Amino acid sequence: MANINSRVSVHSMLTAVSSKPVGPGQTHPLSALDHAMALHTLHLVFYYKKNPFGIFDVDPLRVSLSEVLSLYPQVAGRLTRGESGNWEVKCNDAGVRILRANVGVTIDEWLRSADVSEEKDLTVWEEMPEDPSTWSPFRIQVNEFEGGGVAFGLSCTHMNADPTSVTLLFKSWIESHRQEPIEHPPLFNSTPLHHQRVPDTSGKSTNYYANKANARTPSVKMKMVTATFRFSNSAINKCLNEVHDQCPQATPFDLLAALFWTRLVLLKAPKHDNKCSLSVCLDFRRLVQPPIPLGYFGNALHFSMLTLNEEEMDYGKLGHVVELVHRHVSGVETEEVWNAVDWLESQKEEGGKHAPPFRMYGPELTCVSMEHMIIGNKSLMSSARFKSDEKPVHVACHFGNVVGEGLIVVLPSVEEDLARTVIVTLPEEEMPQLCEDQAIQRLQPTMLISGR
Structure with a gap:
């Protein structure tokens, strides 16, 4: 209400x-x-x-x-x-x-x-x-x-x-x-x-989904707040040029996922196993072969986990993490997607009832890519125009019931080309530090709907 x-x-x-x-x-x-x-x-x-x-x-x-x-x-x-x-x-x-x-x-x-x-x-x-x-x-x-x-x-x-x-x-x-x-x-x-195949239980997707299904909800529910960062085309282009030697094929999503992930790792308490994990959410309509029509109505999302140790994060070299994010995203193939879908189908109880749902956005830090919304040089979101010369001035996307380490959503901005909007949801005590982080502020983002 x-x-x-x-x-x-x-x-x-x-x-x-x-x-x-x-x-x-x-x-x-x-x-x-x-x-x-x-x-x-x-x-x-x-x-x-x-x-x-x-x-x-x-x-x-x-x-x-x-x-x-x-x-x-x-x-x-x-x-x-x-x-x-x-x-x-x-x-x-x-x-x-x-x-x-x-x-x-x-x-x-x-x-x-x-x-x-x-x-x-x-x-x-x-x-x-x-x-x-x-x-x-x-x-x-x-x-x-x-x-x-x-x-x-x-x-x-x-x-x-x-x-x-x-x-x-x-x-x-x-x-x-x-x-x-x-x-x-x-x-x-x-x-x-609906493939109805026996899933490959040795695959990384099935292990990831099985672990999520068994994960416990945090006993202490922290207050979550959200902030919106808008990055200009020139800022993204400049930063992509800076990491070009390490990752010449980097996308704006690879760059921003790596940037926010590395900065948030510094804000959070060290993990006992020195592992840093990021759950990556991709739309798979155009990812699988043959592709599924963009108009498919329902859910076509694939979640996967990228885990690095602290040495791999190499906090001083953003380009290295950008390259690892890019390799992970571009390495998601049709077989991995269908293995995840098949595993979900295989969890039906006796009588055919689907297993209880589990938390997809959390408890681990999760990053959602909307890069698929760009077709040619046009964003589907900004092409929602009641008049040909009046595109939206801003589009926001929020997910309900996010708990845990947080959520990063990378959207095509309403501006042209490489401009992006990043909507971040975090535990309340972490947000002020993120908003003031110098590595992020160096890209001179415009702050819109704020969590501060």
């Missing part, structure tokens, strides 16, 4: 349903990977400097949303348990909740002064009740700022969708509103994720 002192005031709630009724009895079973993400929620916020509609009228938006929901029947449905006890979506066209809110400041002041607890008020979320038959797993919040800016907050259970799916849902809505063809139509058939 929203903070009572928040500058965000929700004043109404509507429901959008599909313009074309769904046939009776249609259901959509969630995959083993979907079930594994059940402890988390997903929240995206798209900020626009100007209200793309002039004088705001929600009716045209509802019309275009209803049209696009006819392509996304699972989004307008409700979660239910199937015969085996697994989650599935009952496609009953119950609709998507749309909240409308006013924000008591301009969008510029908000981005300068709001913290993440306030940003969460742009995507007000209600946890799933024991009986979700009337509960909307997708919510859209339209927030109007003073002076004409607007932010669209989209939230859902992570079981239902990953960041790519939610981004393309929003982009499809905009394309429908502009009466344009849907560039990446949704695909709900999860057959590519």
Whole structure:
């Protein structure tokens, strides 16, 4: 629920349903990977400097949303348990909740002064009740700022969708509103994720997932805070040039993952085994062969662990760690991805029920790459434009129920080329030191929604 002192005031709630009724009895079973993400929620916020509609009228938006929901029947449905006890979506066209809110400041002041607890008020979320038959797993919040800016907050259970799916849902809505063809139509058939093979239990992916499934949740739950760093194209390009000799093929993700990882290692207490670990999350739609269509709706995320000893971290030489991150990311192959999927499938209990979910974002430090969102030189996030000349001024992506060592999310920035936004969630006592870290400040990031 929203903070009572928040500058965000929700004043109404509507429901959008599909313009074309769904046939009776249609259901959509969630995959083993979907079930594994059940402890988390997903929240995206798209900020626009100007209200793309002039004088705001929600009716045209509802019309275009209803049209696009006819392509996304699972989004307008409700979660239910199937015969085996697994989650599935009952496609009953119950609709998507749309909240409308006013924000008591301009969008510029908000981005300068709001913290993440306030940003969460742009995507007000209600946890799933024991009986979700009337509960909307997708919510859209339209927030109007003073002076004409607007932010669209989209939230859902992570079981239902990953960041790519939610981004393309929003982009499809905009394309429908502009009466344009849907560039990446949704695909709900999860057959590519059902290999039904016996997993290779000696593989590093299966060992990693098995260890995560058995990991204990920290007994003391620390307060987590979030800060957003925006890095310019020139700063990233300069830093990539500096590490070119050690890693000529480095991507902005390799660079920023290595930078934040090495700086955070210095902030945290030394490990008893002198090991430094980073869990890396990659979208695998275009990673596997043959590739899965970008419009696949659900979860297509692969988690893997990169572990170095303190000597390998070599704190004085960033380029060395950049090269190791790059080697790890580029070394993830189709077979490793399917081994992880097969292992999740193999954990079903007697009767076919999926195993209980476990924490994917934590407890170890986790870094999420959104590099796949760049196609050619265009970011899918910044191409969500209601008007051809009005791209978002900022896009935020948050994951619910993050605990442990923290989370680093590297997003394409709304600027061109190599610019990136890094959203970091950490235990509260570590954030001030990270925000003041000289190695990070050397890249002159712009601080937006702040954790300080």
